[in-house]
Amino acid sequence: MSALTKAKGFKKSRSGTYLSMATTAFGAVSVLKQARKARSDNDTLRLLDAAVSAAAIATGLAILYRELKRLGDDDVLLG
Template sequence: MSKALSKAKGFKKSKSGLYLSMATTAFGAVTVAKQAKKARVESDTLRLVDAAVSAAAIATGLAILYRELKRLGDDDVLLG
């Protein structure tokens, strides 16, 4: 494995990487909200269901990232 790839994988599990992932995931929520609004205006039930499922996936993703952030914080306390 190259050094750059190893460093990138380490970043993904760092606090900064987790915050970036959370921000990116939250940004997706804006897109889903726009999709839901448009679906409501057009009375498009299928797109509204798609937006609801996407919103649930975003909420789950954020919860998982938050849990990882808490675990990383707990590890920091043990190391320090």
């Protein structure tokens, strides 16, 4: 198996899914900062934007978690 084939399969591996979950969760830090600033400025529109972004992050994490469960023990990079 070539290195390019392994790299393409990384996204569908357990390791790739964990990495995607970590980067998605890291985006929550930015949303949290946005929400705090919106609260301190009494900016309802920015607070609503932060809430929608937080919902998108939660949905993304749920989808990645489901994908992780589907992968089970079939890790592409281990074989």
